[in-house]
Each structure stands twice: as structure tokens, then as C-alpha cells.
Amino acid sequence: MPETCRASAPRSPAAEPGPVPFFSQEATFAEVWPTVRAHCRDVINGGRYARGSKVAELEEALRAWTGARHVVGVNSGTDALVLLLRAGGLRPGEEVIVPAFGPAATASAVRLARGRPRFADIEPAGHGLDPESADAAVTPRTRLLMPAHLGCQMADMAGIAAVARRHGLRMVEDGARAIGMRWNGVHAGLLGLGGALSFFPTNTLGAIGDAGAVLTEDPRVAETVADLRLQGRAGRTLDHVPGLSDLGVPIRVDSRMDDLQAAVLLAKLARLEADIARRAELAAGYTERLSGVPGIRRLPGPVPRDGHGSPVHHAYLVEVEDRDALIRSLTAAGVGSEVFCPVPLHLDPRFAGLGHRRGEFPNAEAASATALALPLYPDLADDDVERVCDAVRHFYTGRRAA
Known part of the structure; x- marks a missing residue:
């Protein structure tokens, strides 16, 4: 949904019919609060507030729910896209085909990864990336296709995958709003190199702030995303990430998921x-x-x-x-x-x-x-x-x- 959330004040159930806010989760939190409180108590007592036990627990729960082989929690849907693009081998100046309709984060993530957005049109119904327009947009500088799943269904993944095969391109998915969507039983984000989820509050599975995750079947992609979210782990460098030394700027800092957000998401995932x-x-x-x-x-x-x-x-x-x-x-x-x-x-x-x-x-x-x-x-x-x-x-x- 939109990049900002403008929710009106929640209504009292006993009051006369009042405003209908664009978004509210007052009733949801009344139901899940005991579970949220228990998870948050675990976080506070454990003393680790980012990428701790609750993040690991959420990653495991999302693996089971989506069927993904690997899930890596990060601090936002936008960072999930950026890190996925880097793990997908995008080098500075290379193009990523994205839809011309949707949240700006899809194209902005390409720029944050030091790539160049290459726009294509959408299908009039469903608002997914149009395979014919994507095919026409391919140039010698194109490296990746990144459909975004908008509306209530996934983009035409059969048509988009055919474009990728025809041009020898790799595919990643902006599945920020697509949790629960599947193609022939395969969850969104698992049809190419990987996909990004956003847990922005208004999304189908929402936190109470920013949080995101990368889904992938590829252990190398998962390992690279896990390295990048921490700027490299103890005993490891980032030399294995293609083009990273060409960025000319420091890599992004602190892409870790907050354990308190993971606590909320665990309660709501149930x-x-x-x-x-x-x-x-x-x-x-x-x-x-x-x-x-x-x-x-x-x-x-x-x-x-x-x-x-x-x-x-x-x-x-x-x-x-x-x-x-x-x-x-x-x-x-x-x-x-x-x-x-x-x-x-x-x-x-x-x-x-x-x-x-x-x-x-x-x-x-x-x-x-x-x-x-x-x-x-x-x-x-x-x-x-x-x-x-x-x-x-x-x-x-x-x-x-x-």
C-alpha cells in the first residue's frame, strides 16, 4: 500500500456510527495483545533487541508458512529489495525492468542498489507487469526483471518468466504485499532468485513499524543477504558480492529486523x-x-x-x-x-x-x-x-x- 499510513482515530464500539478510517487494527490488537506481550517480555528479558531469538523464530515460522527454503528478516521491505538486488548480482549502472505503476519503493530500491530502473507498462486488469512491454524494454544493459505483485494476485509469472528465458535475464520479485499469494502452489517470491516481503502496518501481515524479509530457495542468495544486512559477519568479508567495491559509497548500515517487530509479527502470523x-x-x-x-x-x-x-x-x-x-x-x-x-x-x-x-x-x-x-x-x-x-x-x- 502507500508509503505513508494515514489512519483516523479508532471508533468506540459503543458509540454512534462514526468515521470509517482507511486503516485500523484496534480490535486485532485487543485479541493478540496477550501473545504480543508474552513475546515482548521474552525480548526484554533476553536483552537482545535486533536479530535476536524472536527474529530467528519468525524466520522459521515464515519458512513453514510460505514453504521457502530460506527466509532472512530485515528492517524494511525496501531494504529487502535492495539487498536482494545486490545478492542477485546487480552491478552499478545495470538495468532492472520494473512496472511504471506502483509504490515508488520498487524503482527506488533499484537506485539504492546503484542500478538503473527500466520502466515497462502494466496490464490494465490486475496491474501486474505486462510481459510484452517488459520484452520490448530489454536492452543490452538489462540484468534483471522485477515484477511487483499488486492488486489481489500475482503478475503474469508465466509470461514474465518466458521473457527472462528469452533474454537470459535473472528474475526477482517485489512481493511486498503478496504474502499468501501463490502460483501453481508456489508462494510469491520463490519463482526466481528470490522475493521481498514488506510488513508495513497496512499490509496483509503488518507490524507496528517497518520490517521486511527476503524469501529464496537459493542458499547463496540467502547467505549474501544475511551478510549484507550486517555489513559482513565475523570472519567474513563482502568481497563475494558482485560489484560491491564499485559502489563508491559505504554500504547500507543496520538492515537488521527489530525483535519487537518480530514479536508482533509472530503473534499476528498465527x-x-x-x-x-x-x-x-x-x-x-x-x-x-x-x-x-x-x-x-x-x-x-x-x-x-x-x-x-x-x-x-x-x-x-x-x-x-x-x-x-x-x-x-x-x-x-x-x-x-x-x-x-x-x-x-x-x-x-x-x-x-x-x-x-x-x-x-x-x-x-x-x-x-x-x-x-x-x-x-x-x-x-x-x-x-x-x-x-x-x-x-x-x-x-x-x-x-x-
Whole structure:
């Protein structure tokens, strides 16, 4: 989800219906707090607060949950991408193909790893990296493909893998929001060299601050990421990392996961399957109520593909007309919302030096102009979904539901 979290104050269950915040986990924490407290007591009593026993415990739990051979906890989803790119052999100045729609962290991670983002368009439905556009974007300097799994399903991994094979490229996955998503039973992040997870609070599995992890089947990738997060371990150097001596700047410092964040994640991981199921119920409720509403151009839903597994709704992303006016109307009605990607990344001023022009990636530009995330999280009540949909209908039709 977005890089910042703007959650309204939580509502009291006994109060009259109040605002519907974009995100809240008050009820979740009321349920998991005894477990969180026990884990935190272990951390405090153990006296080790970063990359300690709780991080190791979480890594093992994530290995079991995802089926990954290796999991390495780090301090954020962005650092997970940066370290994964370095472990994937990216050298300074080499290109990584990334989608032109999505959070800026996907492309920023390439720059932080001293690579060069090479943008490609997205598919109009599903918002995943478009294999044909990615194929056309390949140049002699391209080293890696990095699809990002947005919406409620993985990108077209069969098509993207075919591009990688055709051009002899390696593939890593930005699975920041993809925990629980699978392709032919294989968890997101395990179809190439590895994948990155983000545990930002609004994500499907969220901490109470920043945290992330790298998933991989490759022991060399796992070992390199583990080395990089600590700037090398005792008795080891970083000479085995390709291109690292060419960076010209100190390597990133302290990419370790905080044990208190690991404690929270361990408690919430125990209810992740139930949370994913609840998100699916809420998404179905939105789709039922918003289908046919004028002004809504596209509702989220899985795109039929060979190999696609069950969707995971980390967000409910609609494409709408008059988005800014709708946001103002929702805000006045006490309904939170978020703009997922207000500017397509190839037109973002942060990447102006890459020389892109408007019109190059029309699907990304259209999504950036119309996509809006509505509240979707396990604490949301069915009545809240009705209130959100009522506010949307009222904006477009001028009449409230009976």
C-alpha cells in the first residue's frame, strides 16, 4: 500500500456510527495483545533487541508458512529489495525492468542498489507487469526483471518468466504485499532468485513499524543477504558480492529486523489465514455493492490465468471517474481512502533523469489517474463496507441506499 499510513482515530464500539478510517487494527490488537506481550517480555528479558531469538523464530515460522527454503528478516521491505538486488548480482549502472505503476519503493530500491530502473507498462486488469512491454524494454544493459505483485494476485509469472528465458535475464520479485499469494502452489517470491516481503502496518501481515524479509530457495542468495544486512559477519568479508567495491559509497548500515517487530509479527502470523479469509469476505461485499455503479470503471478481481492461485486482497483498488472530487466527498462523509500511485513512476520527478515522456506507458498512466484504495482490513465491519459503498453511490448517483 502507500508509503505513508494515514489512519483516523479508532471508533468506540459503543458509540454512534462514526468515521470509517482507511486503516485500523484496534480490535486485532485487543485479541493478540496477550501473545504480543508474552513475546515482548521474552525480548526484554533476553536483552537482545535486533536479530535476536524472536527474529530467528519468525524466520522459521515464515519458512513453514510460505514453504521457502530460506527466509532472512530485515528492517524494511525496501531494504529487502535492495539487498536482494545486490545478492542477485546487480552491478552499478545495470538495468532492472520494473512496472511504471506502483509504490515508488520498487524503482527506488533499484537506485539504492546503484542500478538503473527500466520502466515497462502494466496490464490494465490486475496491474501486474505486462510481459510484452517488459520484452520490448530489454536492452543490452538489462540484468534483471522485477515484477511487483499488486492488486489481489500475482503478475503474469508465466509470461514474465518466458521473457527472462528469452533474454537470459535473472528474475526477482517485489512481493511486498503478496504474502499468501501463490502460483501453481508456489508462494510469491520463490519463482526466481528470490522475493521481498514488506510488513508495513497496512499490509496483509503488518507490524507496528517497518520490517521486511527476503524469501529464496537459493542458499547463496540467502547467505549474501544475511551478510549484507550486517555489513559482513565475523570472519567474513563482502568481497563475494558482485560489484560491491564499485559502489563508491559505504554500504547500507543496520538492515537488521527489530525483535519487537518480530514479536508482533509472530503473534499476528498465527491468525493470518483467518485474516486473509476475512479480507476476501470484505472484498466480495464491496464488489457486490459497487457492481454497476456509474462512475466506477473497474473493480478489482483476479484475472483468469493458467497457474494463478487464490487471490489475496491486501487492498481494494477501484478505478473511478472524478477521483479527486470523490475523495473530497468521501472525506466529508467520514470515509478514509488512499491514492495508490498518484503519478506513474516514469513521470515521477524522482525519476525525471531517465528521460521518459507522457504517453509511453498508457495503462500505467490511466491507473495512476483513476485508481483509489478503499478501506480493507480485518477489523472492518460489514456495516462499514455498506457505509463506504453508500458514500460512493451517493457521490455518483446523488441518492443514498434505502
